[in-house]
Amino acid sequence: MRCTLSAIDNNRLVITSPKTRTSKNWVAISPRVATVLDGLRQLSREAGVPRVTVHDLRHLAATITIIAGVPLTVVSKTLRHSTLSTTANIFSHLTQQAAREAVDTIDHTLTRAQKRNDRRAWLERLRPPRDHIQHLREALHRLRSPAPAGFHPTANQPQSGRATTMPPPALRARKRPSSHV
Numbered sequence: 001m002r003c004t005l006s007a008i009d010n011n012r013l014v015i016t017s018p019k020t021r022t023s024k025n026w027v028a029i030s031p032r033v034a035t036v037l038d039g040l041r042q043l044s045r046e047a048g049v050p051r052v053t054v055h056d057l058r059h060l061a062a063t064i065t066i067i068a069g070v071p072l073t074v075v076s077k078t079l080r081h082s083t084l085s086t087t088a089n090i091f092s093h094l095t096q097q098a099a100r101e102a103v104d105t106i107d108h109t110l111t112r113a114q115k116r117n118d119r120r121a122w123l124e125r126l127r128p129p130r131d132h133i134q135h136l137r138e139a140l141h142r143l144r145s146p147a148p149a150g151f152h153p154t155a156n157q158p159q160s161g162r163a164t165t166m167p168p169p170a171l172r173a174r175k176r177p178s179s180h181v
Contacts, residue, residue, distance in 0.1 A: 028078065033057070062087075066094045 006016045029037075036043075037054065044051050058079065065075050072095060076087035088095060 033061075059090075062091060063094060066091055066098065069098075 006014055008014055037057075040052055040054075040057075062075055062079055065078070066072065072087055072091075073084060075091070076084045079087060081087045
């Protein structure tokens with residue numbers, strides 16, 4: 001940079017030398033931008049649009065990189081601003097939008113995580129407890145083992161009037177006549 005465009009009293013533009021010694025430095029541009037710069041005035045005239053300046057392109061490049069998610073510190077260094085606050089002040093409208101997008105992204109991510117956790121909890125409620133196999137084995141063992149002497153399965157249970165698979169007591173006690181005669 002050998003010169004800068006400065007505003008005097010926010011009214012008149014003049015070309016001045018750069019503000020600091022470090023401002024007198026090289027500027028990184030891509031071959032595509034260099035080609036466009038060569039024909040910029042001619043293209044503006046042909047299109048009938050106001051003249052596009054290198055400074056306009058500088059702002060355009062900064063805007064594109066900020067919107068693309070390049071960290072503001074990198075944009076600031078690329079623009080050769082002396083402080084990060086200079087870049088933040090100039091492009092604050094973009095950083096506010098980026099902040100809103102960041103908050104929306106955080107909210108979306110937390111919502112998805114909550115939905116996953118809710119689904120996991122729901123699935124856990126559907127699954128039997130981990131020791132269910134042991135409970136089943138114990139119940140099966142109780143069914144297969146002989147009942148202790150004097151044990152009657154329905155002795156201590158209230159009569160509910162439900163059907164039973166046991167024959168009535170009168171039939172159980174009676175013996176059948178033998179078929180030998």
